[in-house]
Amino acid sequence: MRVAEPENIVLKDVSVFGDNTDGELSVRLEDINLVMAPGEWLSVVGVNGSGKSTLARLLAGLQADHVTGEIIRGFAGQSCPIVLQQPKSQLFGETPREEVVFALQWRGIALENINALVERALNRTGLTAVADSTWDRLSGGQQQLAAIAAATAGETKLLVLDEATSMLDDSNRDAVMRIARDLNRNGTAVVWVTQRLDELEPDSRVVAIGGGSVIFDGESREFLYGISEELVEAKEARGRRSVSPCLRAGLRLPYLAAMAMELRDIGKLNDPLPMTALEWGKVLENVGDEGK
Numbered sequence: 672m673r674v675a676e677p678e679n680i681v682l683k684d685v686s687v688f689g690d691n692t693d694g695e696l697s698v699r700l701e702d703i704n705l706v707m708a709p710g711e712w713l714s715v716v717g718v719n720g721s722g723k724s725t726l727a728r729l730l731a732g733l734q735a736d737h738v739t740g741e742i743i744r745g746f747a748g749q750s751c752p753i754v755l756q757q758p759k760s761q762l763f764g765e766t767p768r769e770e771v772v773f774a775l776q777w778r779g780i781a782l783e784n785i786n787a788l789v790e791r792a793l794n795r796t797g798l799t800a801v802a803d804s805t806w807d808r809l810s811g812g813q814q815q816l817a818a819i820a821a822a823t824a825g826e827t828k829l830l831v832l833d834e835a836t837s838m839l840d841d842s843n844r845d846a847v848m849r850i851a852r853d854l855n856r857n858g859t860a861v862v863w864v865t866q867r868l869d870e871l872e873p874d875s876r877v878v879a880i881g882g883g884s885v886i887f888d889g890e891s892r893e894f895l896y897g898i899s900e901e902l903v904e905a906k907e908a909r910g911r912r913s914v915s916p917c918l919r920a921g922l923r924l925p926y927l928a929a930m931a932m933e934l935r936d937i938g939k940l941n942d943p944l945p946m947t948a949l950e951w952g953k954v955l956e957n958v959g960d961e962g963k
């Protein structure tokens with residue numbers, strides 16, 4: 672149980688309502704209880720329409736019309752940078768450079784510091800060469816990178832990235848993940864909304880949203896593979912098959928994770944099951960050793 676500290680973000684029995692397509696008020700998030708500590712990395716996952724973006728906007732401090740419950744914003748202050756899935760909807764400037772400058776000015780960064788921060792942000796998102804091109808000359812991916820450059824240009828206490836790499840190729844996706852992780856190492860708390868479960872770091876915190884509720888809040892390895900007590904019960908109840916909170920959330924396990932579970936089910940792998948290339952490497956080394 673996480674204890675509510677004064678500087679934490681705390682959502683207590685928070686529900687969010689919005690107009691549905693018939694113009695009627697319907698619930699988008701229901702009775703959310705969540706605590707986020709300064710400097711934490713929080714991955715948010717869930718199927719389409721489960722409420723991830725609504726939660727991301729709430730955490731970023733964007734105004735929602737109908738909210739009930741208690742929200743303590745703690746270290747996050749009134750609002751923080753957020754990158755949305757559709758970059759077009761959030762671009763204010765005419766070019767990537769303007770976008771970053773505006774973001775820094777809006778955050779009240781001293782003028783003499785702005786230029787260096789702009790160059791750094793453009794450089795690490797690979798946008799320097801197109802920094803002064805207008806949006807109509809840039810791809811959706813470049814526009815998304817510009818929104819990311821603007822959101823990450825200055826260090827903030829909280830950063831919310833809502834499927835912010837959805838339009839990017841693998842190398843740009845990796846670059847953005849690196850930027851977010853660097854900021855996180857320097858103390859920025861990050862909300863990382865994703866549909867890609869292979870992006871989950873081992874033993875980092877995952878919140879899964881289903882039907883507007885938090886259906887899982889725990890460590891990523893447990894989210895993919897289940898916990899041992901549950902595993903024991905599952906095995907007793909249904910032979911040797913185990914239950915994954917990820918599957919219960921309606922999400923597909925990454926291929927390697929599914930294989931790890933199958934190997935555990937037939938007694939060939941034990942907990943903790945591997946999540947990373949490094950951990951898989953160790954498993955394979957041991958398989959090699961067994962054969963000697």
Ligand SMILES: Nc1ncnc2c1ncn2[C@@H]1O[C@H](COP(=O)(O)OP(=O)(O)OP(=O)(O)O)[C@@H](O)[C@H]1O
Pocket residue numbers: 689690691692698699717718719720721722723724725726
């Ligand atoms: N502008 C809107 N108009 C009508 N319904 C909406 C609107 N925004 C969200 N909703 C509804 O609220 C619920 C939660 O939506 P939300 O965008 O938070 O989910 P999500 O998990 O982020 O989905 P996705 O992965 O598809 O982006 C869904 O049922 C969605 O249809």
